[in-house]
Structures are given as structure tokens and as C-alpha cells.
Amino acid sequence: MIEKNAYAKAGVDVEAGYEVVERIKKHVARTERLGVMGALGGFGGIFDLSQLDVKEPVLVSGTDGVGTKLMLAIQYDKHDTVGQDCVAMCVNDIIAAGAEPLYFLDYIATGKNNPAKLEQVVAGVAEGCVQAGAGLIGGETAEMPGMYGEGDYDLAGFAVGIAEKSQIIDGSKVAQGDILLGLASSGIHSNGYSLVRRVFADYSGHEILPELEGKPLKDVLLEPTRIYVKTVLPLVKEGLVNGIAHITGGGFIENVPRMFGHDLAAEIEEDRIPVLPIFKALEKYGNINHEEMFEIFNMGIGLMLAVKPENVDRIKELVDEPVYELGRIVEKTDASVVIR
Incomplete structure (x- = not known):
């Protein structure tokens, strides 16, 4: 006999994943900026560099997570701020090189997909992107029962920024007396x-x-x-x-x-x-x-x-x-x- 709903019985709720995407669309829309192309849900986030007035463009990237601060978010059942943490850890590294953040992508892995909780997480990501002036152009949510506990999740992301080559900050200009x-x-x-x-x-x-x-x-x-x-x-x-x-x-x-x-x-x-x-x-x-x-x-x-x-x-x-x-x-x- 052919088993129906095999994936759900294995612990993965596909419908909940679809619900997450629908819930986060309004948050992603807040982050739109010049250069963002395409809609949420494609296989890759698209950004048009030709829209920017940069003569000698240099791309600067940063990636990070939130670390064990997430364990406190889970313990206190408060999930609407850690997304900003994730964005901040990436874009603050980018501005340290003298670059303007352009876009951000996130990755959320969880033991059980809870659409309301994950919406809070992404809302925090979107708020961070708004504060950084970066577009949230994509991401991934992975439901991984057995890898994570039912109430657990992890969050990471990466950002890409741009700078004029002449304005890159690499430490070479720092001098005694600064x-x-x-x-x-x-x-x-x-x-x-x-x-x-x-x-x-x-x-x-x-x-x-x-x-x-x-x-x-x-x-x-x-x-x-x-x-x-x-x-x-x-x-x-x-x-x-x-x-x-x-x-x-x-x-x-x-x-x-x-x-x-x-x-x-x-x-x-x-x-x-x-x-x-x-x-x-x-x-x-x-x-x-x-x-x-x-x-x-x-x-x-x-x-x-x-x-x-x-x-x-x-x-x-x-x-x-x-x-x-x-x-x-x-x-x-x-x-x-x-x-x-």
C-alpha cells in the first residue's frame, strides 16, 4: 500500500512552510530599495547594480549568526528582536569597510515549523534591513526534525554591500596621532x-x-x-x-x-x-x-x-x-x- 502524507509523518509540514512565506511577504516589502529585482519566492535573490551611481564598484560581504543569544529568545519566548541582531552583525562589518549594505538573505532552521513564531523572527530581520537600508531579497527556512528540538531554531544570514574603490577603509590610512x-x-x-x-x-x-x-x-x-x-x-x-x-x-x-x-x-x-x-x-x-x-x-x-x-x-x-x-x-x- 502506498503511504500518503509520508513527509508530514516524518515531521515536516510543507503547508506550514507555505504559510510562513505568505506571512513574511509584508515584512519583506518594507525593505525594498533601489536595485532590488524580482519577487520573494524565486530560486535566487536578484539585485541590479547598474541602478547605482558607483564609478569603481567594490563589493563587500559579511556573514554571521546570532549565537546562543537565541537560547534566551527561546527561553523567554520573545522572537521579534533576534532578526535585527542577525542583520546587525553582518552590516556593521560591512560599514567597517566603508561600504553601503545593499541586500540581505537569511537562513532559519527549526525542529518544527511554527509560522507565527517564524514571522516574528523575519519581522526582526526586516526591521534590521530597514535600519541598514538593505533589501531583504531572499532566504531559506528549513524544517529539520531530529536535528533540532521542536521548539528550537537557528538563524544566520549574509549581506552584500558596495563601495567606491577609493573609499574602501582597510586600515592603511590610520596613523599615529589619530x-x-x-x-x-x-x-x-x-x-x-x-x-x-x-x-x-x-x-x-x-x-x-x-x-x-x-x-x-x-x-x-x-x-x-x-x-x-x-x-x-x-x-x-x-x-x-x-x-x-x-x-x-x-x-x-x-x-x-x-x-x-x-x-x-x-x-x-x-x-x-x-x-x-x-x-x-x-x-x-x-x-x-x-x-x-x-x-x-x-x-x-x-x-x-x-x-x-x-x-x-x-x-x-x-x-x-x-x-x-x-x-x-x-x-x-x-x-x-x-x-x-
């Missing part, structure tokens, strides 16, 4: 969550810790990663920035040296860093070594710029938020990053 400017982070962003979950393993997430200024712990831990594209791109186009460091996993110690040569170092004044309350709480409740905090977390600075001293005032005019003067670029003697 000023280090910092832009604030929104929170932990999407790094160090294996440690974060360990520190707060016995907490429900509803606690309001005295350090967190009245906010429930779960809201602080799921605060989405900030996207810096629209703030920084005008600075790049005006030629005001020599180097950019996206402060992600590895904190200050790993990421800051990636924006300058091996003969230079960053000298940073710790008292100029706007340390967020969550980092003070993590250090306290996790009994974490103070110096190690700077090797793991962004500590309140999500993006760092190396600029000529004469450009500082102009940057502060263009940026409608506090810009923190953190330190300067010096000749390297021992460490690549010195925090005083």
Missing part, C-alpha cells in the same frame, strides 16, 4: 552569551536587578544589536574616517587592532568609556576579572573610529548623538591595545 572616537552600543549586542547565560543561569529573566535601572533582566539581555550604517555612512562618503572597528566577539582587545597596522597601537582612557549597567552587573554577579571584560564584551562602545584630529569637530556636527573621545593611536611598544 583620535579614537566611540559610538555607544545598545547593550551586549550578540557576543559573549555563553558566559551571559552561565552568569544568569538561575534567573527567570523577570528580575529587576538594582544595576539595571528598572528594566527586567530579560529585556536587557534581548536588547537588539545596534545598526550603525546610517550614522557612519555619511562620514565615510565625506572622507572623514581613516579606520573603523566593529566591537564584537573578542571585545576591545581583539577588534580594535583590526583597523590599523602592526606597528601601531590604541591607547584608550577607561574613564571615557560609557560603560552600560549590564556590564557592571555581569562583572559583579559573574565575578569576572575586570580586564577580561574588555576581552569579551563591547562595554558600551559598539563601533570605534580612527580619525584625524582636525576631523573630530566635523564628525560631531554630523552625528546626532554623543561621540566619545576615547583615546588615540600611538606607536606600538608592547600591546596593541592599552587601556589606562
